[in-house]
Amino acid sequence: MKPSKKEKIMKSRRSFLLKTGLSALAIAVPKIESFSGGSPKKFAAIRPVQDGPVLKVALMGLGSYAARVADAMQSWKRAKITGLISGTPSKLESWSKKYAVPAANCYNYDTYHQIKDNPDIDAVYVITPNALHKPHALGVAAAGKHVICEKPMSVNASDAKEMVEFCEKAGVHLLIGYRMHFEANTLKVVNMRRDGAFGEIKFFQGLSGFRIGDPNQWRLNAELAGGGAMMDIGIYSINGARYMVGEEPIWVTAQEVKTDPVKFKEGVDETITFQMGFPSGVVASCLSTYSMNNLDKFFLNGTNGYAEMQPSTGYGPIKGRTHQGPLDEPHVTHQTTQMDEMAAIILNGKKASIPVDGEEGLKDMVIIDAIYKAVKTGGKVDLV
Ligand code: NAD
Numbered sequence: 001m002k003p004s005k006k007e008k009i010m011k012s013r014r015s016f017l018l019k020t021g022l023s024a025l026a027i028a029v030p031k032i033e034s035f036s037g038g039s040p041k042k043f044a045a046i047r048p049v050q051d052g053p054v055l056k057v058a059l060m061g062l063g064s065y066a067a068r069v070a071d072a073m074q075s076w077k078r079a080k081i082t083g084l085i086s087g088t089p090s091k092l093e094s095w096s097k098k099y100a101v102p103a104a105n106c107y108n109y110d111t112y113h114q115i116k117d118n119p120d121i122d123a124v125y126v127i128t129p130n131a132l133h134k135p136h137a138l139g140v141a142a143a144g145k146h147v148i149c150e151k152p153m154s155v156n157a158s159d160a161k162e163m164v165e166f167c168e169k170a171g172v173h174l175l176i177g178y179r180m181h182f183e184a185n186t187l188k189v190v191n192m193r194r195d196g197a198f199g200e201i202k203f204f205q206g207l208s209g210f211r212i213g214d215p216n217q218w219r220l221n222a223e224l225a226g227g228g229a230m231m232d233i234g235i236y237s238i239n240g241a242r243y244m245v246g247e248e249p250i251w252v253t254a255q256e257v258k259t260d261p262v263k264f265k266e267g268v269d270e271t272i273t274f275q276m277g278f279p280s281g282v283v284a285s286c287l288s289t290y291s292m293n294n295l296d297k298f299f300l301n302g303t304n305g306y307a308e309m310q311p312s313t314g315y316g317p318i319k320g321r322t323h324q325g326p327l328d329e330p331h332v333t334h335q336t337t338q339m340d341e342m343a344a345i346i347l348n349g350k351k352a353s354i355p356v357d358g359e360e361g362l363k364d365m366v367i368i369d370a371i372y373k374a375v376k377t378g379g380k381v382d383l384v
Contacts, residue, residue, distance in 0.1 A: 055343035057148070058083025058105065058121045060112065060136060061128035062091045065150065068315075069125065070099055072335035078343035083121045085112045116143035123148055123173070123346060129224040130231055134159045141170040146346050150177045152235050152368065153361035155226025160365040164358040173346050174358035178239060179338040181354040184329035185318040189300065189307045190243055190354060192322060198302030201282050204245050205299040206237030208313065209271075209289035215263045222267030230269050230368055234288020236313040237298075238367050241276055241284040243354045244300045244307075249276035249284070249367060250384050254374035259291065274371050 057079050059066050073081050083105040086092050092106045105120050115121045123146035126136045134154045137147045147167055153176050154160040167174035180186050192198065209229060218224040225231055242248060254274035264270035271289040278284070289295060298312035298320075309320035309327065317331035344350035370381040 052078075053347045055079040055339075055346055056082040056120055056122045057339070058085055058107075058112075058115065058124045058145075059095075060085035060124050060126050060140070061132075062086040062088070062095055063127065066125075066127040069127065069335045069339070070095070072333045072339065073099065075333065075336045076339050076343075078347070079339045083107070083115065083118070083124070085109065085124065113139060113143050115140070115145055121145060125177075126150060127177075129218045130226045131155050131224045134163055137163050137174065138166050141167045141172050141174070144170065144172065146173040146175070148175045148177060148342060149358075149361070151239075151361065152226070152231045152365060153358065154365060155231065157362060157365040157369045160358070160362040164362055167358060174361075175342050175345065175356050176358065176361035177338065178354075178356045178360070179334040180236070180240070180313050181243065181352060181356050182337045182341045183316070183318055183334055184332065184337075185309065185320065185327040186243070186312075187353060188327060188329055189309070189320075189322065190246070192307070192324075193244065193246055193300070193302075197305060197322070197324065198300065198307065199304030201245055201280070201300065201302045203282065203299075203301040204241045204284040204286075205297070206240050206284065206286040206312075207295045207297040208233045208235075208237040208240075209287065209292045209295035211293045212290040220263065220265070220268055222265065225268065227267065227368070227372070228264055228269035229290040230272055230288045230371060233290070234269075234272060234274075234286070234371075235364055235368065236296075237284075237286040237288060238276075238364050238371075240298050240313065241286065242363065244298060245278055245282050245284065247278040247280060247282060248363065248383075249278055251277045251380050251382050252367060252370045252374050253380050254371045256375045264290065269372075269375075272371065272375060274374070276367070 055078060059070060059081060062084065070081060081099050081101060084092055084095050084101050085107045087109050096103060096106050105118060107114065124140040125148040126133055127150050128136055130152055133149050137149050140147045154163060163174060193201065210233060212219060219232055252274055254272055256269055257271040258264055260270060270291055273287050276284040296311040296314050298309045300307045305323035307320065307322040309318060311318060316334060320327040341352065345352060370383055374381045
């Protein structure tokens with residue numbers, strides 16, 4: 001006999017409680033209708049479907065950046081949110097409703113390994129605090145699902161290497177959330193450089209920072225953040241230097257300034273200036289800080305021209321100019337383009353113009369390790 005609508009709902013509710021480990025909280029949760037995310041019709045209607053496969057993505061860590069990604073989801077063509085992973089039952093409840101994710105696809109951190117048996121999930125986007133990226137990425141890969149992991153991919157190079165190797169062995173993709181690698185004005189500058197429009201590249205400047213607020217947030221907790229501004233925002237200047245210059249640095253030097261040791265405790269960097277040298281002789285001069293606002297600027301100089309971008313890595317629109325004129329490619333929500341392109345990488349084997357794989361993330365982590373070492377030793381740290 002076919003189950004009635006009520007029976008189906010009850011089954012779905014039981015499955016939700018089982019997966020999210022919420023049975024003890026069952027009394028506190030509202031009726032299942034609010035978890036189920038509405039009818040299948042609504043589920044399909046809010047997602048622009050295209051011909052061909054669509055990447056089915058679960059979001060892990062339902063914080064502020066995940067909310068931005070989820071909003072960008074409304075315009076995804078090749079990817080859709082089909083699952084949610086959170087330790088907070090109320091978030092699972094409200095997000096599953098808002099984004100029409102079925103209760104059966106909601107998990108917590110104790111149960112998410114069960115995604116291995118869920119054909120509705122192809123990949124998990126890990127958007128948790130930095131130090132949790134490694135365990136979470138390994139957990140997802142062990143369940144046989146592709147990993148999309150936020151930057152910084154880990155808190156040091158050795159963890160990053162382990163993640164790359166683990167995902168390779170598990171036969172899953174590991175992609176890092178480098179949204180700028182798909183941004184149109186960034187790609188325009190990188191393509192101009194590849195075409196020789198700037199002549200011989202000589203110099204890069206990267207300024208990345210913002211004034212951080214709440215002293216109690218995880219970003220200021222060395223254990224969860226793995227560092228300070230460098231891990232969070234300075235990484236944009238490191239990564240940007242590499243794609244703007246088009247070479248890998250061979251040495252770094254770095255200097256730290258700490259004006260507030262109470263807020264920025266041991267292991268949490270407030271401001272670091274750093275320099276990188278590249279094989280061709282290009283020099284990069286960069287600043288990473290949690291103490292200055294409106295610091296989001298790239299400058300690239302070559303023998304035949306220049307590019308300047310400000311903002312250069314914010315959520316956009318990215319603005320700037322080159323010696324040939326303004327950078328005025330149309331703005332598209334970064335996370336929308338990123339996820340569509342990542343779906344094409346995972347599903348169709350597309351190659352990103354600027355790579356976003358684990359190896360790419362590892363290169364940034366090696367440089368971050370070297371910068372911290374240079375701060376400690378006061379000397380030049382060779383990268384080769
Ligand atoms: P957030 O604090 O807003 O969200 C973090 C989420 O992780 C929260 O939902 C929190 O509940 C969850 N979490 C799970 N376990 C936790 C634990 N043990 N301690 C604390 N929180 C825990 O942070 P966010 O701004 O969303 O940042 C998350 C990640 O995304 C970071 O790695 C950050 O670098 C990255 N990020 C990337 C961009 C980008 O533009 N690519 C922008 C912002 C943040």
